[in-house]
Amino acid sequence: MSDAPGFGVLLQRLLANRGLHADHLARLPDLDPDELELLLRGSLEPHPVLLRALATALGLRPADLFAAAGWPVPAELRPAAPQARAQVTELVLLARACEPAELLRLRRFARSLWPVQPEPPAPADDPAPGHGFGPLLSALMANRNLSATGLAAITGLTGAALAGLRTGERPATPDELTALAEALDVRADDLFALAATPLPETGLTYAYLVRPHLGGLVGDLVPLPASRLAWVLALAHDPR
Template sequence: MTHPAPGHFGAAVRRLAGRRQLGVDALAGLAGVPPPELTAILGGGAPNGGLVRRLATALRLHPADLFAVADLPVPEDVAPADPSAGWRLALLVQRAMRLSRRQRESLRAAVAALPAAARIGPPLEASSRHRYPPGPGGLLMRLMQNRNAGPVTTAKLLLVTTGQCLAASTYLKIGHGVLTPAPQRSTNFAMVIDIDSDDLAALTGLTVERPPPSAPTDIAGLIWDARRLDAAQLERAGALADRLRA
């Protein structure tokens, strides 16, 4: 079982800032916060929501993802629209995997052009079994929740995109720190999370290898864009994928 060190948020931000070649003063300037305040956070202090948003912009991350790193509830304005639509997301991705890269670009453009749906229902993290403790596995699963994927949808997404065949219960164990993902499994997560593999390694502290050139890494962007949609919109997007393939 993995146990994060105290101040895991500060450690993750330090590693990612190092990847960006940003010192404390430079990062504080980009985030618009006093350097002593940032130094306290990097040293293990607890961040507030406003600081998380500013740091996300400075570090070029989705705000929802940095909230996941901080182990804070994801605010409604940056959370997935329809937490019950994960199965529709998996079907959309399965259909998209049958398309050429150019066809997937057309599909993603159509998905991005759809209006954001009104928020429906409680977030996935409202369920006790989907509240993961701090740690690398918990962070991976919280990042998947930001993409509207609980354990079942995560299992389906990774199966159709990478061929990784694991039960939903295994992903629950990863999320709760019972299992630590091996480097290849961490790399498979990187293929459906639109975060650079080296950045994901910095955030999680895991070894994340770069996906092979032939990997369908463009799918991660489609998954992110689709989080704005409800089940009905995802169904229409799936029908469009079928038409593009015909």
């Protein structure tokens, strides 16, 4: 879709999802009121300092907001072990069969392994996502080190369906957006905003059953180096 909304429009939608107005953000010490006004009017392009401050204020992953704004994701916000994507996929396939309590245990274990000191920056991939929801979806997957196989396993969407979304051959349906939001561990209304799709007037429906906490587990793995990710994978092989 080449008619994706500008960042100012997207920011207005993200604010509306939270019942907030620009005045709420303007009171925050890290956000300049004049910059914010220009941004919302579409007269100013976002910059990295502003994107980080907005992500904190809105409770979003900074890497996702960088991608949504069309900026390259900074190296320190990328997965620490991009070479371990196959292991993340294997973990997803194993975790699908876990009981909820076992999934929570895996999440707690993964978070307990987060490094105190940041890992060296991961090598950069593509410098910035393209325009439209398809490239953005690919960027959101990359932010989580999540393969197409892994995302299909979490959502229940077919590989062909995901490929169609990522290439922009067709727009995502509301049911697909709801499933993708759960898999990516983001608010459903935010993903609808990112896709420039209005929320259904009749409310969200859940045609695809996504296991609770599975998307969150994938996000918990992002800071882990490959050696520690292997420990989580070992626990998933024998969670009891």
